[in-house]
Amino acid sequence: MSFTDADLIARVLSREDQNAFGELVRRYQSPVRAFLARMTRGDAHLADDLAQETFLKAWRKLNTFRGDAKFSTWLFGIAFNEFRGAARQRKELALEDVEGPLLEEPAAARDGHLRLDLTEALKLLNSNERAAVVLCCQNGLSHEDAARVLDCPLGTVKTNVLRGREKLRRRLSPAYENYESA
Amino acid sequence: MNRPEQNDPLDALLREQNPYVEDNGFTRRVVSALPSRPSRFPLCQIFLLVVTTIGSALAISQLPWENLPLLNLSALITLNSQVLLPWALALSVVGSLIWATVAAVQWED
Numbered sequence: 001m002s003f004t005d006a007d008l009i010a011r012v013l014s015r016e017d018q019n020a021f022g023e024l025v026r027r028y029q030s031p032v033r034a035f036l037a038r039m040t041r042g043d044a045h046l047a048d049d050l051a052q053e054t055f056l057k058a059w060r061k062l063n064t065f066r067g068d069a070k071f072s073t074w075l076f077g078i079a080f081n082e083f084r085g086a087a088r089q090r091k092e093l094a095l096e097d098v099e100g101p102l103l104e105e106p107a108a109a110r111d112g113h114l115r116l117d118l119t120e121a122l123k124l125l126n127s128n129e130r131a132a133v134v135l136c137c138q139n140g141l142s143h144e145d146a147a148r149v150l151d152c153p154l155g156t157v158k159t160n161v162l163r164g165r166e167k168l169r170r171r172l173s174p175a176y177e178n179y180e181s182a
Numbered sequence: 183m184n185r186p187e188q189n190d191p192l193d194a195l196l197r198e199q200n201p202y203v204e205d206n207g208f209t210r211r212v213v214s215a216l217p218s219r220p221s222r223f224p225l226c227q228i229f230l231l232v233v234t235t236i237g238s239a240l241a242i243s244q245l246p247w248e249n250l251p252l253l254n255l256s257a258l259i260t261l262n263s264q265v266l267l268p269w270a271l272a273l274s275v276v277g278s279l280i281w282a283t284v285a286a287v288q289w290e291d
Contacts, residue, residue, distance in 0.1 A: 022213045029212075030203040037203075048208065055212045118199050137193055138200040169192055 005071045012062055021062075025055050028072055031139055032079050038134045039083045041123045050086060054079040069148060073141065076149040080131060087127065121171040128152075129164035136161050227286040234282035241275040 003011075003023065011020035032054055036047035057078050058065075065074050122130055128150070135146040136157070143161070147154045250268050251257070257265035 016218070018213055018216055021216065022209055025209045025212050026205065029205055029208050033203045033208070034200060051208070052212055052215065056215060056217075059216050118195060133196070137196040140197075165192060172192070172195075 006067065009062060009065065009067075009071065012059075021059055024058075024071070028075055029055075031072065032075055035076060035131075035134055035139065036079055036083060038122055038130060038138075039080070039127065040086075042119065046086065050079065050082045054082050057082070069145060072139075073145045073149055076135060076139075076141070077151070080149055080151075083127075083131075117172060118168075121168050124171060125164045125167055128156075129160045129167070132157050132160035133164035133168070137165070230282055231286045234279055238275050238279040241271075245272055245275070247272075 003020070005024065005027075008020040008024050011017040012024075029051065033047055033051045036050045036054075037044055040046045040050070054075065058075060061078075065071065122133070125133065131150055132146055135141045135149060136143060141149065143154055143157050146161075147157045150157060246268070250272070251265040253265065253269055256262075
């Protein structure tokens with residue numbers, strides 16, 4: 001028998017059920033860790049530390065989850081706040097709009113390693129564009145939900161998605177044409 | 183609601199390259215690090231409620247309820263302090279008790 005998120009949350013709140021919370025972690029660890037890995041430009045260790053802190057915060061604050069958004073949306077919001085906190089302390093994370101050699105050297109694209117190239121191309125976006133693209137285009141969040149996660153106006157999210165996609169399109173165009181024809 | 187464009191290869195690429203991250207003990211590490219959940223009414227909430235209740239009880243017991251002047255329209259219009267002041271005091275006691283109860287219930291860490 002599989003419990004819904006709401007069932008599991010109710011069990012955590014009423015009985016402090018760690019197994020129920022463990023099931024929630026199991027369900028959402030992948031999208032949260034993948035999101036944070038993108039946000040930290042591939043630093044898996046830092047992403048896992050932030051993800052762990054995200055779930056611990058979710059455990060402590062679960063009684064403030066109102067249920068007006070999906071649980072995953074609420075988790076992404078906590079995760080993005082954790083990333084922002086880390087970015088304030090680490091210069092390399094806060095680095096916005098990477099320019100220069102990274103833009104000029106699409107080595108992976110030349111080699112046809114599209115997966116690697118998308119990862120590299122995402123690193124070129126600033127953190128707001130990257131977050132908007134990853135949430136909306138990879139995780140399927142609506143612009144409204146992404147605005148809630150990123151705590152910014154809806155128009156800003158739409159702009160960041162557009163700009164991010166445009167940058168990705170420009171960066172990936174050589175490999176991506178091959179991908180299209182494949 | 184935004185819908186990814188089905189025919190846009192960039193969207194297809196983004197969706198496709200969102201791999202599942204294997205758990206590899208992550209859930210176990212999180213669950214073993216869980217602290218005990220903060221109680222519904224932590225100490226500071228209880229303290230706030232107790233202090234306000236005691237203060238209100240004292241104020242209510244000291245208020246000369248039987249001698250409260252009759253509140254009438256002319257006293258309101260003329261802003262008669264001898265009539266209005268005791269009523270203002272009584273209302274502030276009741277108001278602070280309500281406020282403290284609401285604050286304690288809505289308390290967040």
